[in-house]
Amino acid sequence: MVVRLRFRQDRAGLKPAARTPGTVSATDEELVERYRLGDDDAFEWLVERYGASALRFARYLVRDGHLAEEIAQDAFVKLVGVVRDGGFDPARGRFASFFFRMVRHLSIDRMRARSRAPQIAEDLDPQESVGAPDLLLQKERCAQVREIVATLPERERAAIVLREFDGLSYKEIALALDANIETVKTWIFRARRRIQGSWSEAHAEESRTHGM
Amino acid sequence: MECNDLQLLLSCYADGECTPEEARRVRDHLELCASCRATLEQWTAASQAWAAEEPEPASLRPLHARIEAELWRQRASARSAPIRRARRGVHAAWGLLATAAAVVLAVGLLYPSATAEQEAREIVQIDQGNREEAMRQRSLLERLRLEIAATTLRAQAAGVSTERLAELDREAQSILAETQSLEQRLYVLQTRMALGALSPTSRPRGDRPAPGGGR
Ligand SMILES: [Zn+2]
Numbered sequence: 001m002v003v004r005l006r007f008r009q010d011r012a013g014l015k016p017a018a019r020t021p022g023t024v025s026a027t028d029e030e031l032v033e034r035y036r037l038g039d040d041d042a043f044e045w046l047v048e049r050y051g052a053s054a055l056r057f058a059r060y061l062v063r064d065g066h067l068a069e070e071i072a073q074d075a076f077v078k079l080v081g082v083v084r085d086g087g088f089d090p091a092r093g094r095f096a097s098f099f100f101r102m103v104r105h106l107s108i109d110r111m112r113a114r115s116r117a118p119q120i121a122e123d124l125d126p127q128e129s130v131g132a133p134d135l136l137l138q139k140e141r142c143a144q145v146r147e148i149v150a151t152l153p154e155r156e157r158a159a160i161v162l163r164e165f166d167g168l169s170y171k172e173i174a175l176a177l178d179a180n181i182e183t184v185k186t187w188i189f190r191a192r193r194r195i196q197g198s199w200s201e202a203h204a205e206e207s208r209t210h211g212m
Numbered sequence: 213m214e215c216n217d218l219q220l221l222l223s224c225y226a227d228g229e230c231t232p233e234e235a236r237r238v239r240d241h242l243e244l245c246a247s248c249r250a251t252l253e254q255w256t257a258a259s260q261a262w263a264a265e266e267p268e269p270a271s272l273r274p275l276h277a278r279i280e281a282e283l284w285r286q287r288a289s290a291r292s293a294p295i296r297r298a299r300r301g302v303h304a305a306w307g308l309l310a311t312a313a314a315v316v317l318a319v320g321l322l323y324p325s326a327t328a329e330q331e332a333r334e335i336v337q338i339d340q341g342n343r344e345e346a347m348r349q350r351s352l353l354e355r356l357r358l359e360i361a362a363t364t365l366r367a368q369a370a371g372v373s374t375e376r377l378a379e380l381d382r383e384a385q386s387i388l389a390e391t392q393s394l395e396q397r398l399y400v401l402q403t404r405m406a407l408g409a410l411s412p413t414s415r416p417r418g419d420r421p422a423p424g425g426g427r
Contacts (some may be wrong), residue, residue: 044279051275055271055272055275065271069271070273074273075291076278136397138264141261142261142262142264145258146262163227169229170224185220188227189219189220189224195255198253200256210252
């Protein structure tokens, strides 16, 4: 992790990035409120918690790693403004839903702006594998799932990513994707079935080629 | 067929999204049905394999740098209460230093990964925030000088002797100098640590995929 210098001259001089006690256990919503009241550390914590997720979510949506980076950055920059203006209302759902909804809308905007039809798996191709054979196999399998996911319809894809990686509940996913819970249930189920289908096919193939 | 009817519920069950009644139904069925058990196992296996995906730390670096810059910019523009800030005047001059360092650091963080135009945009953004902040700092210094002059006049009017006043002023300046020197020491130390962490030895430049994919 990169050591980042923070500027604190409005408190007692310039302090190192000391974490405010209790930050780790604070809920997202508490962090948002603390940032709104002027605690920049709280925002940095949100970035820590959601940076990788935002990037991954955007990448699955736009299928372009570089564009996804820009979207993730835009999302947090936008979040700064929205939170400062009191634009997040915890009564209307958890922060995660609110944030991923924002990432999704930014992704859609960016794709529209580039008037670029989503392409298949540009950035989601199998990665070059290094290391032990079992790690290699694990990476291959992971790549395999990612390839299947890349072919899913947009909101099925979004739903399964939020479920599998970010552990959002169906209700939270529904809020993030502007849908209702029943639909989310179906999306996730369909995504699973598609993944399972290709997965078991590939494994059957693997077993045959290895003479099992 | 019961299995087909149950699959959607099975998916909810896997996510812990069933009612207790539904969960019981699923469990009862799973006990009797090897096919649904296999399905559930395959879902779990696929999910675990997928979870091996890790974000590249390198791709998060520009994100952190930009957020840092944005928070800095926000804070700079949020500060519009000069009186309140005057009390923190001790730290004023020093903000300029920090501002300069912010540019250096932000650029340093961005350099290995951002594209040239992204980089240019970031720098313009950071620079604008910093320029605004520098202007505020300058007007703050002016205000402080005026306030010191006014305080001196008020003290004289209240009958404090010129000698006593000069003595107090020397004391204040010496405390200030010591404070600043300690703060600067700390600051230099932190900067060196931050730059050390970013030096080529600890931050290989080739750790990011080239445009067009691949690692
Ligand atoms: Zn069954």
